[in-house]
Amino acid sequence: MVVTEELADELPAAAVEEAKTRAATLLLAFRHGNQLAFDHELDLLCAxxxxxxxxxxxxxxxxxxxRKAYAPAVGDKVLRAMARRAPADTGAVEVDEETMDAARLIEAVAAGGVAEVRGLVASTADTTFLLGGLLQGVAMMLPLLPDGELAEITAELRRRHPRAATPVPEARAGV
Incomplete structure (x- = not known):
C-alpha cells in the first residue's frame, strides 16, 4: 500500500480531477476553433x-x-520553435473561416448528396464554423416553417435520441 501525503498548497484529488476536466474543455474549444466556448470557459475560470x-x-x-510524441531532444526543439512562433494575441482561438461553406453544405443536405456532404466536412479543417453556419441557416429557416412543424420535428428528434431529452442519472458507486 502506498501512502501519499497532501502538501499544504496541493489540490485535493477531487479538485485535480475537476481541474483536468475543465482543462480538457478549454483545450477542446481551442482545438476546434470554438471561440465562444473557449471564452465562456475562460471567463468561468477567471471568475x-x-x-x-x-x-x-x-x-x-x-x-x-x-513526451509521448517526440524523443527528448526533438521535443525540446519543437517546444523552442513553438515559443518563437507564439502569436502576440494568445487570447484568440485559431480558426479557418475561409474553408467554411455552409451554403454548399445546406444545398448538399437538401439534395441528399451524401458524398458531397462528406467531402465538404472532410475538406473543412475547422468544422466549428461549418456547423455554425449550418446552425445559422437552420435558424433562418425556422420562421418559414408552417405552424406545428417545429414541434413535430423536435418531438421526432427526441424520439430518436431519448437520452438527450432526459437528464442523465448519476452513476452509482461500483457500476
Whole structure:
C-alpha cells in the first residue's frame, strides 16, 4: 500500500480531477476553433480564480503530449520553435473561416448528396464554423416553417435520441 501525503498548497484529488476536466474543455474549444466556448470557459475560470490550477494542468497535458510524441531532444526543439512562433494575441482561438461553406453544405443536405456532404466536412479543417453556419441557416429557416412543424420535428428528434431529452442519472458507486 502506498501512502501519499497532501502538501499544504496541493489540490485535493477531487479538485485535480475537476481541474483536468475543465482543462480538457478549454483545450477542446481551442482545438476546434470554438471561440465562444473557449471564452465562456475562460471567463468561468477567471471568475473562480482557478487560473493557476488549470494553467498547471494544461502545461502538464502539453508536456505529456510532447513526451509521448517526440524523443527528448526533438521535443525540446519543437517546444523552442513553438515559443518563437507564439502569436502576440494568445487570447484568440485559431480558426479557418475561409474553408467554411455552409451554403454548399445546406444545398448538399437538401439534395441528399451524401458524398458531397462528406467531402465538404472532410475538406473543412475547422468544422466549428461549418456547423455554425449550418446552425445559422437552420435558424433562418425556422420562421418559414408552417405552424406545428417545429414541434413535430423536435418531438421526432427526441424520439430518436431519448437520452438527450432526459437528464442523465448519476452513476452509482461500483457500476
Amino acid at each position: 473562480e480564480h482557478a487560473e493557476r490550477e488549470v494553467t498547471t494542468l494544461l502545461a502538464w497535458i502539453a508536456a505529456e503530449a510532447v
